[in-house]
Amino acid sequence: MGLRGQRAVTISNGHAVRFLVTSIGGSSVALPAHWVRGIVTPASAGPDGLVAWAGMQYERTDLAARLKIISGGLSHDTRLILYGNEEKARSFAVDKVLGLLDVERALICPLPPQFRGQERERLLGFFVDPSFVALIANPFWALELPLRPQALEIFAIRSSERSPSEAESIHLPAVAMDEALSMSTGPVS
Numbered sequence: 092m093g094l095r096g097q098r099a100v101t102i103s104n105g106h107a108v109r110f111l112v113t114s115i116g117g118s119s120v121a122l123p124a125h126w127v128r129g130i131v132t133p134a135s136a137g138p139d140g141l142v143a144w145a146g147m148q149y150e151r152t153d154l155a156a157r158l159k160i161i162s163g164g165l166s167h168d169t170r171l172i173l174y175g176n177e178e179k180a181r182s183f184a185v186d187k188v189l190g191l192l193d194v195e196r197a198l199i200c201p202l203p204p205q206f207r208g209q210e211r212e213r214l215l216g217f218f219v220d221p222s223f224v225a226l227i228a229n230p231f232w233a234l235e236l237p238l239r240p241q242a243l244e245i246f247a248i249r250s251s252e253r254s255p256s257e258a259e260s261i262h263l264p265a266v267a268m269d270e271a272l273s274m275s276t277g278p279v280s
Contacts, residue, residue, distance in 0.1 A: 106196040106247045110218075112225050113172065113185035116160045119225040121218070122174060123246035124191055126230055129173040133165060133184065142171060142182045149173045154183035154233060158213055158226075162186060179234045194218050196247055199227065215243055 110121035129144055136142050140151035151171075155162040168187040175181060201216045215227040230246075231238050239245070 107193045108196060108199065108243055108246050109191060109193050109248055110225070110227070111172065112189040112192050112220075112223075113170075114163075114187040114189055115155045115158070115185050116162045118158075118160050119189065119220075119223040120154075120158065120160075120185070121192075121225040121227045122172065122233070123227075123230050123243070125246050126174050126176050126234075127172060128175055128180065130188060131171050131173065131182075133169055133171055136171060136182070140182075142173060144173060147173075147175070147180055149175065149180050149182035152181045152183055152233070152235075154185070154228070157233075158228065174230070175234065176236075179236060181234055183233070189223075192220065193248070196243070199243065212238060 109124040111124045111127050112119055112121045114120070128147070128149075131142060131144065135144065136151060142149040142151070149171075162184065163186040165184075166186065169184060170188050171182045171184055172188075173180070173182050199216050199218050202211060202214055206214075212232050213229055215229050217224055217226050219225075227243070229238070229242055231242055
């Protein structure tokens, strides 16, 4: 699964949510893709952690620490996700971008009842893919916006009756992706 060749899932009821699936410290974390503004390398951030891109400033937020996940650290696969809406914008470091995935709304599971604390604010649920289980980060919590009930419904997309090959593709601006492919595979100091 990659950004240039997203996978489509069969949608029976016409409602799906498109996610950008990332890896942070061995956990798969999905963000509703509607608010993804770009994907850049860590070198794009200034010394103050701000990323200036396409006329906007993206303040750096440590999403891994906020989710209480230990990140794998800086590597050649590390990317900054530029995320935001009309009200707020942030950048998040992820260990790796796995790609875009459309998930049928019915396949998105709520958190089990044993999760009763603040994780209910941080996570909207999860979904299972053949190669991973992705936790869905609450985009309102991630951007430090007022939380909303039924947050995933805001990001639901309708699928047409077209085949997956005819489906419209989301075009995420990716800065320096070609340069990233030519980077060495060793850890970055």
